[in-house]
Amino acid sequence: MNQLITTVERTTSPDDSASIRFRCNICGDYSRSSLQTLRNREAVSCETCRSTLRFRAVINGLSIGLFGRQIALPDFPIRRDLKGIGLSDSDVYAKGLEQKFTYTNTFLHTSPRLDITDIDAAPFKEADFVIASDVFEHVQPPVDIAFKNVRRLLKTGGVFVFSVPYVPGTTAEHFPDLHDYKIDSRDGRFVLTNTTIDGRTQEFQDLVFHGGPGSTLEMRLFGFTDLVRHFRAAGFGDPTVLSFNAAQFGIDFTGEACSIPMIAHAIDGLEQSRGQASY
Numbered sequence: 001m002n003q004l005i006t007t008v009e010r011t012t013s014p015d016d017s018a019s020i021r022f023r024c025n026i027c028g029d030y031s032r033s034s035l036q037t038l039r040n041r042e043a044v045s046c047e048t049c050r051s052t053l054r055f056r057a058v059i060n061g062l063s064i065g066l067f068g069r070q071i072a073l074p075d076f077p078i079r080r081d082l083k084g085i086g087l088s089d090s091d092v093y094a095k096g097l098e099q100k101f102t103y104t105n106t107f108l109h110t111s112p113r114l115d116i117t118d119i120d121a122a123p124f125k126e127a128d129f130v131i132a133s134d135v136f137e138h139v140q141p142p143v144d145i146a147f148k149n150v151r152r153l154l155k156t157g158g159v160f161v162f163s164v165p166y167v168p169g170t171t172a173e174h175f176p177d178l179h180d181y182k183i184d185s186r187d188g189r190f191v192l193t194n195t196t197i198d199g200r201t202q203e204f205q206d207l208v209f210h211g212g213p214g215s216t217l218e219m220r221l222f223g224f225t226d227l228v229r230h231f232r233a234a235g236f237g238d239p240t241v242l243s244f245n246a247a248q249f250g251i252d253f254t255g256e257a258c259s260i261p262m263i264a265h266a267i268d269g270l271e272q273s274r275g276q277a278s279y
Helices: 053-067 091-100 144-153 224-234
Strands: 019-023 030-034 079-087 101-106 127-133 154-163 180-186 189-195 201-204 220-223 262-265
Touching (some): 053 091, 053 262, 079 091, 127 144, 144 154, 144 224, 220 224
Antiparallel strands (some): 019 030
């Protein structure tokens, strides 16, 4: 097993242009990145596997949730007895998870298919962990169904590794009455037309897409207060926000005020919700 480094090596003064050396906890290789890039949630910062801060934080959260400590994915024990489900996980880390666990990466529109809003026919059950990284902001309302279905997929004590963009306070639902809708292009812009369940017609412009039109439409901007409420109502303990830095793995959330990944454990009906839910 490779020994983890516990400090970062700086080749210049500690400003945003500083060159940082770290061991990527996804591929296991050592890499260099500027501090500015390293702290960008979506910027590629591993030279080998092209992982991002978010991807490394997700795997670090899974390590803490399953094993109670921070381990790089290549150093995870092989545990075929542990079952995991990914919701459109990135190949950057999904392939590594397949080598360690009985893990299935699922998708909304292709096989193996899983619609987290309707899991009655899903063959997945009694999972030890579920990963949903930047998925729930795209789920059609009401989103509380998705949280409850993740709990149904997990065994008691199972780990939910979760990330979305969020802000303090309450959630802003962009289309609270979404029912029968379509997205068209008009004068070079996308327009959403919705027919509500009671027959009203609504039209929305200035749509926000993450990576392109289609299933990447932003349905909401979560508020942290509402996220905690969703976790509790679905049968989870309070989420632990992974806001601490893990310099050895190139995980540095300095200056990040929101959108930090978190983990929550599935509890039974008799347990009290407890954890580190704070913003």
